[in-house]
Amino acid sequence: MKNKITRLIIVSIISLLALSVIQGTLIKNTYDLKKENFINKAKEAISKIDDYTPGLDSLNIKWKTFLMDKLDEYSLNNLTKKEVVNELRRITDSINPLYIEAYNEELKKKKLGYNLKFHKVLKNITLVTERKKDTIFKGKNNPDFKLLGSEFENVKELQVSNSYWHTERSFSREINKKELSVNYELHFESRDYINIDKWQVIVLGKMKLILILSLLIFLVVIALLYYSIKSLITQKKNADIKTDFINNITHELKTPLATLSLATKMLKKEEVKNKPVVIDSVINTIERQNTRLQKLIDQVLNNSLGYHEISLSKQTIVIDQYLNTVLNDFLLSVESKKISFERDCSLKNKIALDKFFVTTALFNILENAVKYGGTKINVSCRIENNKNLCISIVDNGIGISKKNQELLFDKFYRVDTNEIHDVKGLGLGLYYSNQIIKAHKGTILVESEKGKGTTFTIKIPV
Numbered sequence: 449m450k451n452k453i454t455r456l457i458i459v460s461i462i463s464l465l466a467l468s469v470i471q472g473t474l475i476k477n478t479y480d481l482k483k484e485n486f487i488n489k490a491k492e493a494i495s496k497i498d499d500y501t502p503g504l505d506s507l508n509i510k511w512k513t514f515l516m517d518k519l520d521e522y523s524l525n526n527l528t529k530k531e532v533v534n535e536l537r538r539i540t541d542s543i544n545p546l547y548i549e550a551y552n553e554e555l556k557k558k559k560l561g562y563n564l565k566f567h568k569v570l571k572n573i574t575l576v577t578e579r580k581k582d583t584i585f586k587g588k589n590n591p592d593f594k595l596l597g598s599e600f601e602n603v604k605e606l607q608v609s610n611s612y613w614h615t616e617r618s619f620s621r622e623i624n625k626k627e628l629s630v631n632y633e634l635h636f637e638s639r640d641y642i643n644i645d646k647w648q649v650i651v652l653g654k655m656k657l658i659l660i661l662s663l664l665i666f667l668v669v670i671a672l673l674y675y676s677i678k679s680l681i682t683q684k685k686n687a688d689i690k691t692d693f694i695n696n697i698t699h700e701l702k703t704p705l706a707t708l709s710l711a712t713k714m715l716k717k718e719e720v721k722n723k724p725v726v727i728d729s730v731i732n733t734i735e736r737q738n739t740r741l742q743k744l745i746d747q748v749l750n751n752s753l754g755y756h757e758i759s760l761s762k763q764t765i766v767i768d769q770y771l772n773t774v775l776n777d778f779l780l781s782v783e784s785k786k787i788s789f790e791r792d793c794s795l796k797n798k799i800a801l802d803k804f805f806v807t808t809a810l811f812n813i814l815e816n817a818v819k820y821g822g823t824k825i826n827v828s829c830r831i832e833n834n835k836n837l838c839i840s841i842v843d844n845g846i847g848i849s850k851k852n853q854e855l856l857f858d859k860f861y862r863v864d865t866n867e868i869h870d871v872k873g874l875g876l877g878l879y880y881s882n883q884i885i886k887a888h889k890g891t892i893l894v895e896s897e898k899g900k901g902t903t904f905t906i907k908i909p910v
């Protein structure tokens with residue numbers, strides 16, 4: 449059974465983990481989809497700004513014309529590649545403030561609902577002539593060259609598009625009185641990037657409902673699992689306790705029954721029939737065993753009462769008189785055992801209690817003290833805060849570990865017998881004592897250390 453539960457717990461935990469992984473993957477996929485969707489919408493919103501806004505268009509024409517001039521000079525060997533690139537940087541830097549202003553103006557009209565920045569990065573400038581392919585600038589070999597737009601760090605996810613500008617150029621110029629004609633093809637490649645403030649938060653915000661629901665469902669599943677496993681363990685514990693009880697009671701019943709069957713067999717024998725002395729002694733044994741059986745059955749019947757079902761008939765008693773009588777009776781019952789017994793019960797106060805029940809409770813605790821190894825027992829009483837009568841029963845027996853102390857007052861509970869003692873019992877004594885004291889609106893406290901002894905304190909309101 450224990451193995452079964454462990455296996456069940458392991459399987460449940462593995463399933464829970466698998467479920468979490470699946471759930472995690474689903475959420476990640478949803479996030480990716482939402483992200484893509486969000487970025488696509490942003491891209492779409494700005495797609496036409498750069499090319500189709502008259503203000504920006506004229507600025508674009510300005511730097512493009514300027515670049516073409518510089519490339520012409522380069523073709524005539526009047527400029528180096530580096531100078532062309534520097535010139536390009538100069539012109540774009542000079543028109544950039546105007547460009548940003550015009551761009552933002554356009555953005556405002558789009559009413560996006562979030563902060564968006566845009567810029568264009570140069571990737572490649574290549575001139576192709578009849579004879580060769582001449583690379584003026586190659587983005588791969590250089591740090592990003594921002595052409596136009598705002599300053600920000602590029603994120604791969606927010607890359608918008610590559611744009612190509614391809615044009616053919618032919619012109620002629622007179623150099624040293626010679627007409628020189630120049631032809632080239634320009635391949636200009638740039639890449640657009642956008643930047644959106646805290647875009648991940650915006651995307652997650654769009655998934656709020658899914659996230660909250662998944663978290664809730666997850667918590668509910670964990671709670672259910674926890675609850676099921678916990679109740680399974682409790683059930684198993686209860687079942688164990690009941691099995692123990694059945695074993696104990698069977699054992700307790702077997703001895704008197706065996707004696708009774710032996711006694712009847714004896715009485716049937718011819719040679720016994722003529723001996724009145726033997727018959728008397730056998731009848732006494734039968735009577736004793738009968739009483740023992742009766743007592744056992746009474747114990748089980750009585751002790752199954754809960755404190756609601758105990759009806760008290762209280763009478764006022766003087767504490768020291770009452771306690772000393774109970775203790776004297778108890779001492780008589782354990783006369784045969786060597787026990788040093790001390791008491792300190794000289795309170796003259798009066799208190800109302802049900803003598804019969806409280807005596808049973810005290811006897812149960814005192815019997816336990818002797819049963820579980822006590823050789824020195826000390827009983828004392830005091831009035832606490834003018835409110836409670838406290839009776840403490842201290843023994844030097846085998847003690848009870850902290851873990852077991854919590855379960856002590858449960859029905860049928862006995863500390864694992866293999867561990868410390870092989871004393872028989874039904875595990876009902878303390879349960880019943882506790883019910884009795886509860887019926888008096890009091891409590892029983894236990895303090896104990898394994899191997900050192902135990903103190904039970906009964907508190908009954910005065």
Ligand code: ATP
Nearest residue numbers: 816817820847862863873874875876877878879902
């Ligand atoms: P019974 O129903 O016959 O009294 P029991 O003595 O086993 O059986 P309880 O009196 O309810 O049942 O006690 C429950 C368990 O608590 C005991 O089995 C024992 O292990 C532990 N226990 C009780 N009193 C003491 C004590 N004074 N010292 C050590 N262990 C104790």
Ligand code: MG
Nearest residue numbers: 816873877878
């Ligand atoms: Mg007991």
